[in-house]
Amino acid sequence: MTTLIPQIDHVVITVSDQLDEANAQYQKLGFTTTPRGHHSLGTSNNLAIFTTTYLELLGFEPKNADKVDKSWRFADGLTGLVFKTKNANELYQHLVNNGIKVEGEGPRSFFRPVELNDGTKPEARFRTVRLDPAYTPNGQIFFCDQLTPELVWRKEWQAHPNGVININQVIIEAQNPHASIKLLENTFPSAKIIDIDGGVRLKADDKYIDYLTPSATERLFGASLSKANNDQDRKVALGLTTKSLAQTQQALEKGNIRFNLQNDKLIVPASETYGVVLIFSQL
Structure with missing residues (x-):
């Protein structure tokens, strides 16, 4: 693998079971947020999409509280720093070979349906490689391989009242x-x-x-x-x-x-x- 270049993909703001309230607050802050998304891992989110990055409000709906992996639960606040990758498998092996501890036996795959303006709900798909959570007790640092970037960086979500x-x-x-x-x-x-x-x-x-x-x-x-x-x-x-x-x-x-x-x-x-x-x- 060629030398890794740090490029921020997105950040995660944990809001636990306060997604509705947090989404409303971020709209008051002047952000245009996406419709609610629901991950296959039990978490849910709303996003504020920018030019090359985005802000994710991550939490869970009360009915899904028992489905969320406890290793992904943190106190509210800015908890996630996420870097870009275009090949999760190659990245995982590169990190392991270079002595960087990572979570699991390989990249983690998950998806969430995306509600588009035309009424369709295609699936956004991702693969993530998370650095060992022991490195970052108050949050997480991981890489995200966006397999369907066209379902994330959409023009209709990139115009924010706050500029x-x-x-x-x-x-x-x-x-x-x-x-x-x-x-x-x-x-x-x-x-x-x-x-x-x-x-x-x-x-x-x-x-x-x-x-x-x-x-x-x-x-x-x-x-x-x-x-x-x-x-x-x-x-x-x-x-x-x-x-x-x-x-x-x-x-x-x-x-x-x-x-x-x-x-x-x-x-x-x-x-x-x-x-x-x-x-x-x-x-």
Whole structure:
């Protein structure tokens, strides 16, 4: 396999049994969300689709609570960082050969029907390779092989009232950023990693994955942060690129969403988003 290049596919925001409420809240935040999808694994979701990435609100409907694999259950918040792959089998073997612990004996396959505007419900199919959950106690890092991308990145779902067009940053709080980023450094040996104020950064195309100390995240976000449940690494903030901050602000005000303007960015506290600070910046 050629050298792995880090490319963000999507992020996962866990909302447990609050999918209806979370979906309504994200619409108030100015996102256009997809119709509810139901995975073959028991979970359900609503998505906000961007240019090359998407945001997934992942939870379960009460009737399916006992069907959901407990290893996929986490406290609410930004729990999943997902990278792209086009060959799950080859990727799995590559990671194993390079000493990266992965879950299971091979890629995991699943599907969900997708409700389209024409009334049809074709099946979106995926194969995933998840890094050993022991690496990330407060969430997960995995790869997704989108077998039917045409059922995900659809134009009718990519126009958002808040103007968002893509993800640009994921911020992970870590007691020791240099130690924690080793997982990604070992997974992507050719990736560019640099020191930044308060931590360390990995560049994934035109996007950033930052590991910052708790003091650094406190300095940046203060009371906007969610409360930590433990001292393990946790994903605390998500950066989003918008066509227009004025458009974003208008959408947030319309939804009665609290926000702060900070260094030419709009910051929405975790209390408004099911546990993740949202950072809107203009293209």
